[in-house]
Amino acid sequence: MTTRPEPEVTDRTSWWTTGQIATALGVSPVLLRAWDSRYGLGPARRGPGGQRFYGPRELHRLRRMSVLVNQGIRAGTAAGLVLSEAVTPARSRLRAGEIDQAAAAVDLHALAGLLDELLAGHGTIAAWTDVLTPVLRRQGERWQAGESAFAAEWALTGAVSAALERQAARASPPPRDRPVLLACCAAERHSLPMRVLATVLREAGVPVVFLGEMVVPGVVVRTAARLDPVLVLLWSMTPYTADASLLAELARRDVPVRAAGPGWLPVGGRVGPVVNGLPVALRAVSAHTGREVTG
Ligand code: B12
Structure with missing residues (x-):
């Protein structure tokens, strides 16, 4: 494939x-x-x-x-x-700089306020695409350059996760329907892209279950059997976390599953092209739910 x-x-x-x-x-x-x-x-x-x-x-x-x-x-x-109140590139850069500084200072209180304001002002999709993604990429570059910024990365990712959960909780409860199931592979700790997708789907009124990071394969299989999801996205950020045997097992059980994330790119999705972007993920959900989901 x-x-x-x-x-x-x-x-x-x-x-x-x-x-x-x-x-x-x-x-x-x-x-x-x-x-x-x-x-x-x-x-x-x-x-x-x-x-x-x-x-x-x-x-x-x-x-x-x-x-x-x-x-x-x-x-x-x-x-x-x-x-x-338009979200201009200059305003996004300003927000990104403020969040970066609060993370560097491990100022959790300031981070929570800045992130709540960002999500409310930009909306989840633009907040992720225009502000948080550049901030996270910069963190990654620092890590690669050997700069020790673990505390900042920890503060930032914890605060982003929590802010996204708060944002999702503000949405009205979704209808009782077959959900979209999101899971990270067993060794995968990079969970933010799935958390963002879960938030956007909640806001769009799509039932969604996010199992979180490092999910044991048996749990994914059993949860899929129990919930009968319209779609499962199996997330992998890096090649060494992509669990092709779990993907194959789900497909063998006729679970509608897609590989999601850059970790799958070297090995291939096996069940359709790799879902590797927020708009692509929303289109995959639209195709499986039969309703247009744009966030
Ligand atoms: C935050 C972070 C962490 C956090 C994760 C916390 C969490 N709850 O998510 C922690 C500290 C746990 C962590 C750990 C590690 N990390 Co890390 N981490 C990152 C960082 C800074 C951001 C990750 C992220 O959320 N990216 C999302 C966006 C910002 O990434 P992007 O490339 O723009 O997005 C791509 C896709 O994700 C996709 N996409 C974007 N948004 C969305 C949304 C949806 C819905 C979909 C479907 C797709 C999608 O589109 C893009 C094109 O491919 C990245 C740097 C980076 N550039 O990503 C490193 C990075 C991913 N980590 C890296 C590494 C090496 C590690 C560790 C091995 C190192 C360590 N410290 O021990 C461990 C591995 C842990 C594990 N077993 O998984 C490397 C991976 C290199 C590689 N390709 O192998 C990176 C790239 C850093 C680097 N420059 O070297 N990490």
Whole structure:
């Protein structure tokens, strides 16, 4: 089985169309086009035929717009508010710097406040993509350069996990339905990407069960048998944690399972291309649940 790397940001499949955004927000495509032409709440880019393509930042702005309008605020006023609080790259860099500093100082109180504010202001997807991912990558580079920053990494990842749990807990309870099951392979301690996905799915009203880091293979098999999930994502961050025999065992039992994370790229997913990015994961969930999930 060949593997497919995560699509580039320029790859059109990483973006959402007007129809997908309309379904996710429960508004009509006509209204979205009106918000674009009247208030400039438009897509990130357009295809050759003028088709609109929205990214996480635009989705966040439109969700805010829709919430404000539903609260009875006039569309023009709401658009002004949304545009004035727009998440700009400069603002994201500022937030990233503040979080990095609080982590370096192992200031858990400041970290919790900054992360809650970030998630509320940017939305989970943009907070992860635009702010937390760069901060975490920088941590990784420091580690690789031999800098001893274990305390900062520990503080940061613990605080991010906890903030994401708080954010998920604010969402309304999901319907009682077959869940999406997320699990890390048995030796895998890098759990944040799955925690982010669990949060985004909770916010989107999709039932999700996240088993956490370092899950014993038998537990994944038994939980899948018990919950009858619509989809299982088996996460591996590094090649030495990818458990191909567990993946094969789940597939043999007819569990709808996909390999997720860069750890699978050298060995291949065996059951379809590797799910290696948040938008790709959301599309996989959409395909298996039959409903458009854009976060
Ligand atoms: C935080 C962290 C830890 C924490 C994890 C805590 C936690 N609860 O998650 C701790 C301290 C436990 C840890 C431990 C280790 N770590 Co570490 N860690 C990281 C760090 C800094 C961030 C991990 C992360 O969340 N990445 C997510 C984003 C930031 O990564 P990304 O590359 O942008 O994202 C890719 C995918 O994940 C995917 N993606 C992004 N978001 C999403 C969302 C979804 C839903 C999906 C499906 C995909 C997806 O798209 C990207 C393209 O591939 C990375 C550095 C890095 N660059 O990732 C190192 C890193 C992953 N760790 C590394 C190593 C070596 C280790 C240790 C072996 C070292 C050690 N200290 O003992 C152990 C291994 C533990 C184990 N058995 O798993 C290396 C791995 C190198 C390799 N490829 O083999 C890295 C890359 C650091 C480095 N530069 O060398 N680590």
